[in-house]
Amino acid sequence: MSRLPAGPRNALFTTVRYLRDPFGSLLDAARRYGDPFTWPTFLGKMVVTGDPGGIKTLLSADPEIYEALGADLLAPVLGENNLILLSGERHRAMRKLQNPQFHGERLHAYGRLITGITEEHAGRWPPERPFPIQQTMQAISLDVILQAVLGLSEPATRAAFAEAVRSLVAALKPSFMFIRTLRRPMFGLGAWARFQRLRATTLALFGKELAARRARAEPREDILSLMLAGRKEDGSAFDDQELFEQMISLIGAGHETTASALTWALYHVHRDPSVKAALLEELQSLAVPLDPEAVTKLPYLNAVCSEVLRLDPVAPIVGRRLRQGLTLQGYDLHPGVSVGIGIINVHRRADLYPEPELFRPERFLTREYGAFEYLPFGGGSRRCLGAAFALYEMKLVLATVLRLHRLRLVTDVPVRAALRNTTVGPAATIEMARA
Ligand code: HEM
Numbered sequence: 001m002s003r004l005p006a007g008p009r010n011a012l013f014t015t016v017r018y019l020r021d022p023f024g025s026l027l028d029a030a031r032r033y034g035d036p037f038t039w040p041t042f043l044g045k046m047v048v049t050g051d052p053g054g055i056k057t058l059l060s061a062d063p064e065i066y067e068a069l070g071a072d073l074l075a076p077v078l079g080e081n082n083l084i085l086l087s088g089e090r091h092r093a094m095r096k097l098q099n100p101q102f103h104g105e106r107l108h109a110y111g112r113l114i115t116g117i118t119e120e121h122a123g124r125w126p127p128e129r130p131f132p133i134q135q136t137m138q139a140i141s142l143d144v145i146l147q148a149v150l151g152l153s154e155p156a157t158r159a160a161f162a163e164a165v166r167s168l169v170a171a172l173k174p175s176f177m178f179i180r181t182l183r184r185p186m187f188g189l190g191a192w193a194r195f196q197r198l199r200a201t202t203l204a205l206f207g208k209e210l211a212a213r214r215a216r217a218e219p220r221e222d223i224l225s226l227m228l229a230g231r232k233e234d235g236s237a238f239d240d241q242e243l244f245e246q247m248i249s250l251i252g253a254g255h256e257t258t259a260s261a262l263t264w265a266l267y268h269v270h271r272d273p274s275v276k277a278a279l280l281e282e283l284q285s286l287a288v289p290l291d292p293e294a295v296t297k298l299p300y301l302n303a304v305c306s307e308v309l310r311l312d313p314v315a316p317i318v319g320r321r322l323r324q325g326l327t328l329q330g331y332d333l334h335p336g337v338s339v340g341i342g343i344i345n346v347h348r349r350a351d352l353y354p355e356p357e358l359f360r361p362e363r364f365l366t367r368e369y370g371a372f373e374y375l376p377f378g379g380g381s382r383r384c385l386g387a388a389f390a391l392y393e394m395k396l397v398l399a400t401v402l403r404l405h406r407l408r409l410v411t412d413v414p415v416r417a418a419l420r421n422t423t424v425g426p427a428a429t430i431e432m433a434r435a
Contacts, residue, residue: 005047005331007038014040019174022316022424023344023417026050030345036329039317039340042178043070046319046338047328050345052352052372054329055379058320058339059372063381064088066320069338077177077195079245083385084253093233094246095385101223102389109221110148111292114393117143118400130410130431133266137397138259142166144393145254149247150209151222157209164202165251169421171195206244223250252422254386257314258393260425261305264312265398267430268359269304270409275361279304283403295399296392303361305394309376311359314423316344318378343375406435 008014008029017025026048029037036049049055067087075085083094100106121140125131142162152158176182176192183192213220213228227243238246269276282300295301319340326333333339348356352373353363377384384390401407410431418427 003331004038004045004333004337005036006033007040007048008033009040011040011042015042015178019419021416022419023348026316026342026344027348030342035342035345036331041338043073043319044321044336044338046340047331047333048317048319048340048342048345049329050342050349051329052346052370055341055346055372055375057326057328058341059380061326065322065324065326066339066381067323068382069319069321073180074177076183077172078252079241079248081242081245082249083246084249084382089233092381095381097227097230098223098246098250098385101226102386106221107388107392108293110144110389110392111396113147114144114396115290115292115400117147118397119404122401122404125405125434127434130433132429133432134259134263134426134430137262137266138166138256140397141255141258141262141393142251144258145251147222148389149223149250149254151220151225152209160205161202161209164198164205165248165255168195168198168202168248169252169256171198172421174419202248203240203244206247207240210240210243223247250386253384254390256421256423256425258390260314260420260423261308261312261390261394262397263426263430265304265308265394266401266407266432267409267415267426268308268311269398269402270407270432271412272359275304275359280402283399286399286403288403290396290399290403292392292396295395298395298399299365300361301395301399303364305391305398306364306374307359307361308394310347310353310374311357312417312424313343313347313376314425315376315378316417316424317342318382320382341375341378343378346373346375407432408435 014025029039030050035051036047036054039046039048049058068085068091071085071087078085083091086094118140121136142165143158146152146158146161150161152161171191171194173191173195176195184190185193210228213225224243224247227238227246231237269279278300282298286294317340319338321338322333322335324335326339328339347353350356352369371379377387410433415426415428415430417424
């Protein structure tokens with residue numbers, strides 16, 4: 001069949017609905033039109049599947065048939081060296097260079113750093129005053145990533161970067177990301193001009209740090225230092241602009257995602273007394289100070305984190321654009337069409353996850369899920385580079401916080417998901433307080 005599968009027709013309506021209710025809009029489309037369905041977006045038509053067989057077809061295909069989605073449109077905003085926008089050989093080479101930093105020995109070197117930063121933040125939570133979890137988790141994950149990626153151990157420099165990154169991410173608006181004509185200087189007023197100004201400020205800060213790093217030339221182990229010493233395929237060094245865009249892409253991909261996942265985790269754990277009791281009991285078995293390696297091996301904590309990322313994935317859909325034709329579930333798709341994995345669609349299948357809308361970590365204790373059934377970090381050649389790091393961080397932050405404080409939700413009401421700056425996270429501010 002060479003026609004596209006059925007789906008909603010209006011890109012504007014679909015996008016507005018997605019921004020307000022990302023999970024509901026994708027689940028409704030599959031219910032209404034079946035799987036696969038065609039999803040109209042500002043980046044063109046995307047054929048989406050949440051069927052494990054369809055996902056297998058997409059992820060088993062030769063990576064060469066795909067290119068990054070929206071690279072032309074988004075490169076002027078996110079930077080043309082941003083990993084999420086690279087394709088082909090450049091993409092492969094960049095991943096190869098950065099990958100070791102997020103695995104094996106290197107990963108374990110971050111353990112104490114993560115527990116230390118968490119203790120420092122959690123130690124400042126006021127005894128009775130409520131605090132917003134997302135913001136608090138974001139402060140922790142930003143500190144972690146600034147130290148791990150940029151190696152910023154000096155508190156004042158880290159605080160300056162944290163402020164610059166926070167402002168830059170907040171200034172990134174879907175309006176100018178997707179509508180080119182809104183990228184106008186407008187006499188220095190407006191969202192685009194503001195974003196450009198903040199980008200220049202962050203780049204200047206980064207340039208100063210690079211100059212200091214080059215002058216000191218001492219061996220360091222953070223990702224920025226590795227890239228400073230690294231060489232491209234043609235043997236040349238990375239210039240400041242390339243380094244900046246790579247670092248910003250890692251910081252952008254890595255801090256709000258983990259913070260949203262941690263927020264959902266604290267929310268779900270504190271809404272279900274039996275989950276909370278089981279988790280606290282498991283955590284009590286650990287010696288103090290926490291041994292990061294022991295924390296990562298806890299089965300119930302692992303099940304809690306897996307269930308959080310199943311029920312509330314921070315990326316409910318991931319896409320690529322076809323460079324070559326592909327047959328997906330009987331449809332012959334032409335080059336230029338995009339394909340998407342409906343992560344939320346597969347994660348909410350009742351045949352795989354009975355009572356899929358309920359938070360039930362136990363399901364991960366009694367069954368193992370395959371790479372085409374459970375994929376909060378996407379898959380194939382673009383699978384999240386920081387997946388192992390993110391899970392490690394989630395477990396360590398949760399264990400540290402829950403060992404340090406007894407917490408409660410200030411209001412126990414259902415919270416749905418909505419699009420935040422770069423991820424899908426809780427739509428409402430969730431507040432907690434020390435119990
Ligand atoms: C709970 C936290 C996180 C979740 C759920 C998450 C999820 C994802 C997903 C779904 C993708 C797209 C994968 C695909 O297209 O198949 C992705 C890409 C990516 N993530 Fe994560 N992520 C998280 C944390 C992190 C962290 C901590 C880092 C780095 C420090 C990171 C770095 C990246 C990068 C660089 C990419 C682009 C990979 C590429 O295009 O080759 N992520 N992430």
